[in-house]
Amino acid sequence: MSELELRQTTVEASADHLPARPRGRMPRIGTLLSGAFVLFLLAASIAPALIATQDPNQIAAADAFQPPSIAHWFGTDESGRDLYSRVVAGTGTSLLIGVTATAIGLALGLVLGVLASFGGRVVDFGVNRLVEVLFAFPGLLLALLVIVVYGPGPVTATIAVGLSTAPGYARIIRGQLVSIRSSQYVEAARVLGRAPGRILAQHVLPNALIPLFVLATLGIGQAIVWAAALSYLGLGAQPPAAEWGAMLAAGRTYLATAWWMTVFPGLMIVGTTIATTVLGRAMTRRGRSGR
Amino acid sequence: MTDAGEPVLDVASLRVAFGGAEVVRGVDLMILPGECVAIVGESGSGKSVTARALLGMAGPDSRTSSERLVVAGQELGAASERTWRDVRGARAGLILQDALVSLDPLRPVGREIEDPLRIHRRMSAAERRARMLQLLADVGMPDPELAAGRRSGELSGGLRQRALIASAIALDPPLLIADEPTTALDVTVQARILALIAGIRERGTGVLLISHDLAVVGRLADRVLVMRDGEIIEQGTARKVLEDPSERYTKALIAAVPADSPRGARLSSSESGIGAAPGAAPLATSARTPPSADAAALLAIDHVTKTFPVPGGRFTAVDDVSLSLRRGETLGLVGESGSGKTTVARLALALTPPDHGAVFLDGQEWSTIDERRRRPARHRIGAIYQDPLSSFDPRWSVRRILADAADRGRRDAPAFALRELLDQVGLAASVADRRPLTLSGGQRQRVSIARALAASPDVLICDEPVSALDVTIQAQILDLLDELQRERGLALLFISHDLGVVRHMADRVAVMRAGRIVESGDAERVFVRPEHSYTAQLVADAPRLGI
């Protein structure tokens, strides 16, 4: 979040003194790998059956706790289900949780941010206080409260995670809007006699919203991680849904005997977060150099 | 100390490359003790890279090579970073452009000045402090004790530049490299800093001065090197180069300086990239007809006052200012930074309401009426900004920017003539689909002017429209504005800190200081026979060509 602000304050005066500094960046190969991984994830969420090798819910108690092998690439779980197929089947659920939670956070943040920056002083003050109050509930505590009221489950967990990210987004969006509103191109539009509504539609909103998509990609991974934490606390997805967080939590109890049950779902969560972050950053960089 | 004969800097065939691109291509340079050598050139000429390469700091991905690189008697051709560190600060000091960012804004300037002492000398903290205070006193810092504890942001521009100089000369290095040392400063301050550097040179220090500003160079340099595309294309004594240049490029550079060019004279040649020779052909378009003195004012600012709230009271930015601007006339508004020029511009544009007084456009109430009623007339008064890039929506192409500006929201708006507009401001039709970010500084300002013109204004408010541009580009833009004014009968409110530019552009001039107009009148009269002492000081301090 402060990255955005930082970029805005970068003094451009020095730009002409030195030749363009090659920015430290992930090698392109990292971006490519991330892109490939995200494509795999998308494929797995849209058509898990094509990518999975077996029925993810096929129980075979006799095959329980098999280590990774040719037949079971990621091994099997405590009920003899094929872990690879479950990981693939869980992609859709986990991504959905991540995307939905981020969307909820962004939507709420957008409403609050727009209210704050356009609602006049009183509304701005009120919204800012509200955002501060929401900030005072650390994410998981807010999530716990939501879960207490509406009961555990993936839907509540998603809403809870989304809600807890909203104040952060609200602040960024408000900051964006305020800085755009005081920008010189908005002033230039006023000088040309453009009405406020037109300025809003043509300049302010588009320029404020585009960076949000980048922000969203960065948020998805974190949303998945927090949803997984709720699953670990037994407040997330329900069995037999193959959600990564739930699988990871289940696997953790068998860490002493079946490492693969913890490692593979964990790798998926970490991998997804890394991939979305790398892509988000690549987009930020492109956006920055394109401006 | 080096003795008088031995050069403090002796470079032969210096080359610097970034990746495959060579930006400094075989520069030879020698500076003797007490000598000031200047390198002039426009942005991208390689002058700054040269300066840094002399300290072994050309940049992370650069390759530097030279046949000979001797600083204060030490050969540094293949020096290690360790050796370089011993040279920097001790044998060669560096002064950069703006001390606000060239001194660490988080550290007291005293610490910054003590740094070279700490790095290169074994001294006790008390000795260091004493030396630091002495240095501050030497560079003319009032109350060194107090200043030492302040951060660069808490000092005025001139004072912090002095602090920066103090840190560069802390160890009395034989060589001082000054890279655009006065560029961001107001003229009066600039004059004092130049005097300070001259004093350092007097003490026997060799100075390498890097500047884009020929006038600054003229004041200080013994010898001048003109740099272009990484090469020294001309060199000689300052007098020789400035008064009798042999290269076409140098001639163009000198011609482009507006200071002593008469009103209406052309500054640039039609050849792209190179200014015209001095006194080149007069403008091809119709001759200038000065506006009649008694024509009604198109824009009238009438006893306007504007204050802003600050903790513990209100700050008066504009104090009882009255100005009037007639059709076809250029009114120059000069003043140092913080004098209230920009606030006047915003008041004229009705972007901010005055506390007292009023602004009239063509005799009609302008500043006091409702924004809804003002909006339909806004197209009559346009604006050009110092930084055109930030005045464009970053997502929009040139075409969209101009199309949007041409559309006044009327249903019967004439078909938008993009090509004609681009042609008028001297841009190729091919830029239409590019985004301003990908254009050069001069092109951007042309787009900015085209945008203002698209709305068919009567008045243009130009707030420092050329301060960010190289001198040849500046010349082109100034010529363009001149031309357009002639063709369209535009009234220009031309705001600038640069007296030379204003003198070249303005029919009448108003001088602003601390929110008030201290003097106004016919441009020639004000510059030649200033009545107010402040104006006289400004004129005296303004650097100009010639020695």
Add this chain to the structure above:
Amino acid sequence: MRAAPVTTSSTTRRFGAIGVALVATVTLAGCQAPAPEASGDPVQGGTLSYASGDAEPTCLDPHVGGNYPQALLAGQFLESLVSRDETGEIIPWLAESWTASDDGLAWEFTLRDDVAFTDGAPLDAEAVKVNVEHLKDPATQSSTGYLALGKVDRVEVVDEQVARFVLSSPDSALLESLTQPWTAIESPAGLARGMDENCQAPIGTGPFIVDEWVKQDHVSLVRNDDYASAPADAAHEGPAYLEAIDWRFVPDAASRYAALQAGQVDVIDNPQPDTISTAESNDSLVWLDAPRPGAANRIELNSGQAPFDDERVREAFIRAVEVDEGIESLFFGTAERSYSPLSSVESVAYSDEALFEPDLDRANALLDEAGWSERDADGYRVRDGARLTLRFPVSTNQSIPAEQSLFEQVQATAKAAGFDVVIELLDLSSWYGALAAHEYEIVSAPYTKVGPDVLRILYHSDSITPAPSGYFANLSQLNDPEVDALLSDAAATSDPEARAASYEKAQRLILGGYYLLPLYDQQNSFLMSTSVQGARALPTVSTPTFYDAWLAG
């Protein structure tokens, strides 16, 4: 606890130290592979570190509320009037002897005269009276103890050492009820301090004293140096060997096991089944298997509403579900399949394996017959447009992960017959809420009570009527006058054989009506470092006791 029987009677209360040490060892070994013998002489002193995975109690006084975590801890510092031995025989503890009147309405307990509470007050009949009154006082908020003493009307002080329990109706389960920690005897002065204070450190007669309770962290127990009231089956007399117990709350099973492996703690409870099997092959760890008494772990079928109001559908479910393989693999051979509503600890437990033979064809036939003959696109059976859905609320606080996995296997195997089992993982409060609202078709609810009288609580129709909180124990909602009569008779009769016969008949009816699917005994396992010697589980509610334990070098 399936060790050699130990002869016990009210007269042979004390054993030779050596003999009992052997018994304790056999006990400790449980049903597992050879465990190291308790070797050498007991060592005095040392602090035993215990890591509990059960929820941290909210009050250390087991009279208040009354759950298993409280019992675990209370067993170290509180004692009951009577205890139970390996064979299910009631043996003396704080009460030396007891007699019942012929009509079963008056019981006289003679207390030991050499026992004092750790606050110095002597144990007397008045103290027993105060304790029973405390349990029956609504302000105490007792649940388990209150129910256990439901038929006790009042206690009369006959003389200093004799207390008379006056009952409103005969209760053959009274002695069993009194063995439980939830009816343990506390110092009247301690109780008089009020609930807030007493909850922090109840005062009893036990071998240890509560020294400090750091919430969310641990309870410090120190040795009671004046201890003189070991139960009749204890291995030694006098104060405990251990100087102190550090009782920690470590909710995460993996952390708990890691702490035991690292030697950070000496004993853990609720180990993961896979770690038990790992520990078996590990020379430095010992498994103590102590199934809880009362009911077996079972899945109850709610016969109070559709679709399980139809016996054919109930049988179809039980025939469709396969759990044997799952129990074997998930519990790594540490749990034995049960076919009885009662824990294997209970001598009157009746099993009938034939009723639970999986038979998918029969299940399908039964469902077709019951009108659930169509299937929808997902393969689930439908009738009149409604899916054959079974809501299965699972309490995350009461079911260990292996059990939850087993339920998933139940879900998967039931699908083959067309049942749509919907598992809902709930926290404890929400789980009780779902039960109270009858929003369940199947449920698994452990119930611990000493003795077969648990059947009355779980299957008598009176238990369908909810308490004011909405809670009811008869979750299968079995409402059969014949079962009611059998259970009431059993509770009232004092003749052990008649009692056993009634319980067997009742169990036949309960099992035969397909009201429940027994799974296994309520798992209650402990893993101990081999340096812990002489620890055992009390044969009452299987809580561990460290009175006889010592730490070998």
Add this chain to the structure above:
Amino acid sequence: MTPGSPADRPSRVNGAALRRTGLLVAGAAFVLWAVASLTFFAIRLIPGDPAQAILGGPGSQASQEALDQVRRDYGLDQPLLVQYLAMLGRLVTGDLGTSYALKLPVADLLGAQLGGTLLLATLALALAWLLALGLAIWSTGRGRVASALGEGIEITSAALPHFWLAAVLIAVFSTGLGWLPPVATGTPSGLVLPVVTLAVPLAGFLAQVMRESLLDTMQQPFVVSARARGESALGVRLRHTIRHAALPAISLSGWALGWLLSGAVVVETIFAMPGLGRTLLQAVTLRDIPVVTGVVLLVALVYVLMTVLTDVVSRIADPRLRQEGAR
């Protein structure tokens, strides 16, 4: 535009500081009031009867009389508004009420838990800062490989779920190497794994922000100035760029603390540490409303204090902010 000369600034700073302080206090009071009210009304939405929670949860078979008794004792039979005002009244006097489950004053209960959590969070914050600074300094300005590696480490660290990291750390350092205890028993060595678990993902975030600003700072002219005085690369980092790089991370510390408290719920459970997170989790399970309210309020208070602290530290670290306050 700087009004006035530097000389007359201090008095204005004082006036501004006073005004700022007033605003801060009023803002803090508002946040606490709003948090208390939100929590109060949110908790009324929880299904279930508080009286039952007091009597050991719905699983208890409390009698009607007992329930009625409890309702009277705890004022639960009063109208909602009366209960709300009573709660506010108690809060003003610093009374957080009595825990339903533990029957202890909430203030005492939380007072005992707060220290552990704050210690954990503070140590984790400090370690995260160290790790992030170290990584950022190490990986910037050293070419593409170090930069890519640094970025990779940051992103990976930030993506690690706490409970997974904890499991791996326990497996390696406790079970495998036997260096550190897996359960925190109050000893310093017991704190190591929990602190590391909390700190590593946070360090990933902080390092991202720090490195970004370090990169921007490294191309500032004052860095060129410093090097031109003969300062070594390390000297430039230590004396100049670190502080600049730290600024955005300092302003993130309020957020970071909230993030750490969230993580503490998980970490305290795994490492069996006493603390607010575990207390909250238990209170939520038991529907122990006064404790839930108390934890939320306490956390809000800590957050508010942290915001103030962050503000103060930022102002100390960046004198430019002090000046802006005076404008």
